[in-house]
Amino acid sequence: MVDYALQRRALLAEVHAGRTGLFEVCDASPYLSRAAKYHGEPTDSPCPICRRERLALVSYVYGDGLGPVSGQAKTGRELARMDAAQDEFAVYTVEVCRGCGWNHLVTSYVLGAEPVPGRAPRRTRRRAATE
Numbered sequence: 001m002v003d004y005a006l007q008r009r010a011l012l013a014e015v016h017a018g019r020t021g022l023f024e025v026c027d028a029s030p031y032l033s034r035a036a037k038y039h040g041e042p043t044d045s046p047c048p049i050c051r052r053e054r055l056a057l058v059s060y061v062y063g064d065g066l067g068p069v070s071g072q073a074k075t076g077r078e079l080a081r082m083d084a085a086q087d088e089f090a091v092y093t094v095e096v097c098r099g100c101g102w103n104h105l106v107t108s109y110v111l112g113a114e115p116v117p118g119r120a121p122r123r124t125r126r127r128a129a130t131e
Contacts, residue, residue: 001109008104012048022049026101032058035073036096043095053099057106063089083111 014020026049028036040056047053059079062070065087074082079091089112096103 001107003107004105008106011104015049022100025049025104026097028096028098028101028103032094032096032103033098033101035060036098039073039075040096041076045095047097047100047102049102050097050100053097055095055097055102057093057095059091059093061089061091063087063112065089079111086112088112088114 011020011025015022015025035058036056040058043055043057045055047055058073059076061072061074061079061082063086064070066089070089074091082089088110091109091111092105093107094103095106
């Protein structure tokens with residue numbers, strides 16, 4: 001697990017000292033804001049920039065074995081289900097303020113089953129489409 005708290009603290013110090021502009025740190029894309037609304041997990045932490053809104057945590061998954069799911073935002077419940085059913089994949093968690101657009105990478109970690117040497121990767125079961 002990688003924690004980006006020191007990087008976050010340094011960036012906020014730069015903002016509060018006036019060396020980094022708000023437009024550089026409050027740049028959440030519309031997709032990230034929408035993911036925070038529908039897939040984010042609300043926190044009790046206020047936004048460090050605007051202090052009006054509560055932050056939401058959005059987790060994105062990436063992995064070769066995930067196919068079209070790679071790059072999608074997932075809830076905690078979905079991550080737990082994927083952890084039990086998939087080979088290794090990476091999770092990146094971003095904190096987002098839907099009010100001012102602040103966003104910052106919080107953690108990154110790996111979930112899923114560790115690949116076993118000599119064993120073929122897990123395949124997801126697919127059903128044929130029926131009419």
